[in-house]
Amino acid sequence: MNETKTCNHCQRELPLEAFVKSRKSKDGYSNLCKECKREIGKEEYRRNYATYISRLTKKREEPEPETRKCLRCRKETTGKFYRFYRSDLNGNHSIYLCSKCYKKLFSKNS
């Protein structure tokens, strides 16, 4: 027996093994194929992250001469950084994103 299921996202009919297992659904498999699940997950992560940054902080482009650690990729670099500010109960904090991560998060075409 070769059971198949249609993916809600890409509308392809695929064998059950191509779907993510899910206890919530009746047949035990999610309505999204693994490929779509991965794609959507990435996209959501990226969106949430950008929202998180833009909500919490005011952005200001500023070259940093010192070594800073990028919040996202955790790489230390002396290159160009984007600096954000966040205020909370403990005061003001600076958050840094390297230009690579900044572009990834905020570019509209990708």
Ligand SMILES: [Zn+2]
């Ligand atoms: Zn799919």
Ligand SMILES: [Zn+2]
């Ligand atoms: Zn980075």
